[in-house]
Amino acid sequence: METTTSNKIALAGLGALLLTMALGIFTNAIFAPHRPLKAGWDLPAPKESEVASASAKPEADPPLPPLLAKADPKKGENDTKPCQACHDFSKGGKAKVGPPLWGVVGRPVASVEGFAYSDELKKMGGDWTYDRLYQFIKAPQAMEPGTKMTFPGDKDPQHRADILAYLQTLSDNPVPFPK
Ligand code: HEC
Secondary structure, three states: OOOOHHHHHHHHHHHHHHHHHHHHHHHHHHOOOOOOOOOOOOOOOOOHHHHHHHHHOOOOOOOHHHHHHOOOHHHHHHHOHHHHOOOOOOOOOOOOOOOOOOOOOOOEOOOOOOOOOOHHHHHHOOEOOHHHHHHHHHOHHHHOOOOOOOOOOOOOHHHHHHHHHHHHHOOOOOOOOOO
């Protein structure tokens, strides 16, 4: 069969069309059309009461080991200024309003002879670990309701890690940090 001129033109047209389509797909792949970022439905906004109760909850603490890794005992000593009103940190120190804190890391809770601890602290049991101290110093009354330690707490996690690094130095056998 003889290819007529009109057939050639039609084929050329078809080729051009295919090329355009292919280019279209290609450019679409490169310059992806901007779709709105949010697909689907908007989530219902939390009710005001939920927001209030969420912010009233104490903030979750970041894990302690990374904070201890960069903790500075010198800063920690400085951060214990408010504690010194009630606590002696020196070796062989005497009780003030609170018990002396030399060697407190790893020491059984409420174990200083002759100090009149609250029943709450006496009931706690176990030793003072870094983790427990981290929680206690944050908010003593929240961790041990009824404690006689009327200190509001230091909410800053790095401050508390620095304090723990300082407490670590107050010992003849410093307790290693948890991993
Ligand atoms: C207003 C006084 C006061 C301040 C300030 C204070 N404490 Fe105390 N602390 C106490 C008292 C009182 C107790 C005994 C609590 C009890 O018996 O319930 C205590 C107990 C403790 C204990 C438990 C000791 C043990 O022998 O079991 C630790 C640890 C402690 N305090 C650390 C600190 C640190 C660290 C700070 C500062 C960040 C601090 N305290 C600030 C009064 C205070």
